Amino acid sequence: MLRQGFSNLENYVLVNHDEQLKVYQDIVNKLNLGVNNKNDVSKPTHFITTHSPNAPADVVLVDEAHLLWTQGKQAYRGQNQLEDILKRSRITVAIFDKNQMLKTEEYLEPDDIRRMEERADSQGNLIMLSNQLRINANAATIKWIRDITEKKMISKIPKDDNYDLRIFSDAKKMYEAIQHKAQDEDKGLSRILATFDWKYNSKRKPDNADYWMVTAGDLSLPWNLQLKPKNARSLKKLAWAEQPQTINEVGSTYTIQGFDLNYSGVIIGPSVKYRHGHIVFDPSESENTNAIRNRTLKNGKKMKVADRLLPNELNVLLTRGVNGLYIYAVDDELRRALLEAENRT
Secondary structure, three states: OOOOOOOOOOEEEEOOOHHHHHHHHHHHHHOOOOOOOOOOEEOHHHHHHHOOOOOOEEEEEEOOHHHOOOOOEOOEOOOOHHHHHHOOEEEEEEOOOHHHOOOHHHOOOHHHHHHHHHHHHHOOOOOOOOOOOOOOOOHHHHHHHHHHHHOOOOOOOOOOOOOEEEEOOOHHHHHHHHHHHHOOHHHOOEEEEEOOOOOOOOOOOOOOOOOOEEEEOOEEEEEOOOOOOOOHHHHOOOOHHHOHHHHHOEEOHHHHOOOOEEEEEEEEOOOEEEEOOEEEEOHHHOOOHHHHOEEEOOOOOEEEOHHHHHHHHHHHHHOOEEEEEEEEEOOHHHHHHHHHHHHOO
16 A cells, blocks of 8 residues: 555555455555555455565554454464564554453463563654544543443543433433434444344354344344345445444444444443442353453463453443444443433432
8 A cells, every 4th residue: 555655665554354354445446545466455364374574565554453363273373463464574563452352362461462562662663542532522531431441430421512422221212312323324324232242153043033133121133244235246345334234233343343433322231240339241141252262371371361351342342432322231230320320410
């Protein structure tokens, strides 16, 4: 990419996220970038397997670098995708947020994160980003959202004239509110999202049903990527949130991470509870096998890291809405605590 004025450079953008990859490829096509190399935007494994350390690319930008794999799996035989990219690039720019690691194969041990930061710092290349520009909210509102996942606490919802933050006692009414916002998509997309607490299998249908469903209170909607668009051929290259039929589905972190929505309605499922004044994450209620299975550490020991990954999942969902966030919690105590936080004077 960025070939205008840099015609002799070999530059790449990498992202390990199927939906985000569609967006970048669409940008490349619309702006007529990367015409000399259709793989200018690709997934990390493809870049690694098609490039040699003996002939490195000039600049590689890795977006959502926290999604890179840090252990081998069927599609990737290495042990650390970032290290393999560094060997194949003269300059590597990695955008990394430890609070957005979602899968065990993405998990980095604290010492690994520290060494990665020290390596960049020793080169004068460590840039710490502290402000979240996605959300059009004041500092107090952003802190309230962060406190849920970082401090496991719920405080009074602050007054914010620019950001529409609401708690719902009825999931169906929340969905209706999001539907209303979605009617004017010239102002931005609005969708329903949920923690991965309901069964889903992309390779088969459930027994005795057409769709894998998310059910919360009186609301029941299909999980993402199941409803077929009317113009399937023209829409298949669009990301999940950009397809019109997805207003009737529920998005997960796997379809919404890296995206902005105008308004997001988040169903917090039973894996997130409120007990004795604190938020508790319960892996036994999660269907997110990528987060709750064992992770093999560098010393060979197997360890559960769901207590770190499940808060990250909720963090991603709560930070998608640019202008508004609507919340419904399945857990009765959590829902009461959130409603009290909204009504507290």
